[in-house]
Amino acid sequence: MAAGLDKNGAAIDGFAQLGFGFVEVGTVTPRPQPGNPKPRIFRLPQAQAIINRMGFNNLGVDHLLEHVRAARFNGVLGINIGKNFDTPVENAVSDYLIGLNKVYAHASYITVNVSSPNTPGLRSLQFGDSLKQLLDALAERREVLATEQRKRVPLAIKIAPDMTDEETALVAQALLASGMDAVIATNTTLSREGVEGLAHADEAGGLSGGPVRERVRTQCVCWPVNWQGACPSSPLAASPRARTQPRRSPPGRAWCRCIRGSSIEGRH
Numbered sequence: 001m002a003a004g005l006d007k008n009g010a011a012i013d014g015f016a017q018l019g020f021g022f023v024e025v026g027t028v029t030p031r032p033q034p035g036n037p038k039p040r041i042f043r044l045p046q047a048q049a050i051i052n053r054m055g056f057n058n059l060g061v062d063h064l065l066e067h068v069r070a071a072r073f074n075g076v077l078g079i080n081i082g083k084n085f086d087t088p089v090e091n092a093v094s095d096y097l098i099g100l101n102k103v104y105a106h107a108s109y110i111t112v113n114v115s116s117p118n119t120p121g122l123r124s125l126q127f128g129d130s131l132k133q134l135l136d137a138l139a140e141r142r143e144v145l146a147t148e149q150r151k152r153v154p155l156a157i158k159i160a161p162d163m164t165d166e167e168t169a170l171v172a173q174a175l176l177a178s179g180m181d182a183v184i185a186t187n188t189t190l191s192r193e194g195v196e197g198l199a200h201a202d203e204a205g206g207l208s209g210g211p212v213r214e215r216v217r218t219q220c221v222c223w224p225v226n227w228q229g230a231c232p233s234s235p236l237a238a239s240p241r242a243r244t245q246p247r248r249s250p251p252g253r254a255w256c257r258c259i260r261g262s263s264i265e266g267r268h
């Protein structure tokens with residue numbers, strides 16, 4: 001189960017009972033925040049797609065951790081961290097460090113979300129000096145936590161699908177240089193390719209589902225090449241259909257993350 005459905009970690013055991021062995025909760029921010037005004041999620045059923053501008057609505061990291069501590073789930077638990085909407089992007093590193101410090105003891109892996117299109121400025125953290133500063137700070141802090149807690153929790157960076165191949169290569173170099181463990185490809189897209197003219201297609205937010213599939217497929221090929229075999233676990237692929245996942249998994253060791261299409265199709 002991918003990030004975004006269980007932002008507060010409130011249903012971890014419920015997902016386990018549904019058969020999920022791999023659940024990512026969040027995105028969680030240091031402080032609670034309401035997210036964007038409703039309506040903020042739109043179905044585009046003809047394209048098997050969703051546009052959302054939820055805006056990291058969540059009850060804060062402390063609240064999420066209460067749920068995580070109470071959960072009996074013993075599968076893979078990813079905790080996805082982000083920054084509060086009112087934290088200036090220049091201070092974003094401090095929000096991610098708060099998240100990292102707090103969730104470290106409780107996560108199988110930690111996802112650093114720098115790719116939501118619904119938090120102003122967030123995606124700028126994917127590039128250049130901003131990315132380097134963030135990654136260096138996270139890597140340094142992870143070393144301290146790993147020594148203190150005697151476990152090295154993998155760090156995954158979740159990226160947007162809206163990068164050129166050159167940008168992807170630069171990001172890959174930065175991730176490798178800082179010792180990140182995985183990349184999650186991908187978050188939602190700002191593109192409206194494939195949904196032009198459909199009802200709700202002009203709503204602001206990130207598009208996911210069917211129209212993003214091809215881009216994700218490309219990323220799944222692109223990332224192992226960029227990692228040059230140096231990454232211990234190649235990309236996590238987002239797919240709206242669990243049963244189509246094996247066909248698009250990249251060669252080599254891969255984590256596969258699946259998202260069901262139920263939120264697109266609703267009760268049908």
Ligand SMILES: Cc1cc2nc3c(=O)[nH]c(=O)nc-3n(C[C@H](O)[C@H](O)[C@H](O)COP(=O)(O)O)c2cc1C
Pocket residue numbers: 002003004005007026027041050052054056080113116158186187188207208209210212213238239240241259
């Ligand atoms: C309603 C909704 C909320 C989401 N919230 C988050 C989130 O909080 N954090 C995050 O990293 N991704 C979030 N996502 C992105 C998904 O985890 C996933 O990366 C994206 O939907 C692309 O996969 P898909 O096309 O298979 O749905 C959200 C997606 C949707 C549809």
